[in-house]
Amino acid sequence: MVGTMLWFRLLALILLACFITASFKKSLGQERVFTIGVVPQFTPVEIYERWGPLVKELENRTGLKFELKTYKSIPEFEKAFLKGELDFVFMNPYHQVMAYKAQKYIPLVRDKTPLTGILVVRRDSPVKEVKDLNGKVIAFPAPNAFAASLYMRALLTEQFKIKFIPEYVKTHDNVYRQVILGKAQAGGGVNNTFLRQPEEVKRELRVLYETPPSAPHPFSVHPRVPKEVRDKVKKAILYMANERNMKALLDRVQMPNPVPADYARDYKPLEKLNLEKYVVLE
Incomplete structure (x- = not known):
């Protein structure tokens, strides 16, 4: 009888140890x-x-x-x-x-x-300064893409006082291609994604404006x-x-x-x- 109780106690201790080990690993x-x-x-x-x-x-x-x-x-x-x-x-x-x-x-x-937001135009674009984009279509990845769109749109509206038509095209890659194809007169991106574009994309574009860094x-x-x-x-x-x-x-x-x-x-x-x-x- 005593041996049986000891065996059950030993089994209980083993199960408890396993439980504690499993819980620790999970934590x-x-x-x-x-x-x-x-x-x-x-x-x-x-x-x-x-x-x-x-x-x-x-x-x-x-x-x-x-x-x-x-x-x-x-x-x-x-x-x-x-x-x-x-x-x-x-x-x-x-x-x-x-x-x-x-x-x-x-x-x-x-x-x-x-991080720096950039506004790009086609390399052969007649646009020379930001105010030239008044009333034009500007591509952005999405409304809340920070430097490429959110901060950029605020600066264009409040600092440069221009009106523009925003087009949201989902990704930075799409922004750069929309500008190259002439579907947008300018596009918002960031330094990091622009530098990682293929050379054939970068050589078709020029940076018109950069936001303050963050x-x-x-x-x-x-x-x-x-x-x-x-x-x-x-x-x-x-x-x-x-x-x-x-x-x-x-x-x-x-x-x-x-x-x-x-x-x-x-x-x-x-x-x-x-x-x-x-x-x-x-």
Whole structure:
């Protein structure tokens, strides 16, 4: 009888130990697949090509599992992070403001090079200055693409005092091609996406205007993700920055030189731009 009770106690201790171990692993995210969403500046296929290698590298370095999520349009992407559906997100600077207000997303890392919005025209365009675009069609990726559209439209309206016809064409790639094809007299983009265009695209365009610089796109995390997991991912990306063979991989995701990000320092100042009246939620 005593032997039977000891056996049951031993079995109970073993089961308890297994439960505690499983719970600990789960708390560290070792049994969970974390989602990573990327702002659709490019097509879903190109986003997979650019981000797939980084996601794989993060899995190898952290022991965590990730699922890369892509979206066909920026409004679709916005709905996802505003609802808190994504664990990690690469988003534009004003998206970070929106995400912080809605879900308290925390910026982990960003590139050290400032982001600049650009207004491009065809290289042979008669347009010489911004005021020449009064009444013209201007292509933008989406209403809330920060430097390419949101901030740009505010500056065109309030600083340059021009009226224009906005055309929203979903991606930065589409913006540049709309201008080349003559379907829009100008287009809003950013320095990062323009520099990554094929040479045959860049040589057909010229930059007419650049916005004041801001902190670039952050790679952010939802606060529900355990701190241990956040720290693992952040450290992994920052360690990559010190490895020469990782430079090309990081450059593909627009973070060639990642540094720690801070909401109060990097993104809270954008709240003072009063861009709310230019935000469009679909």
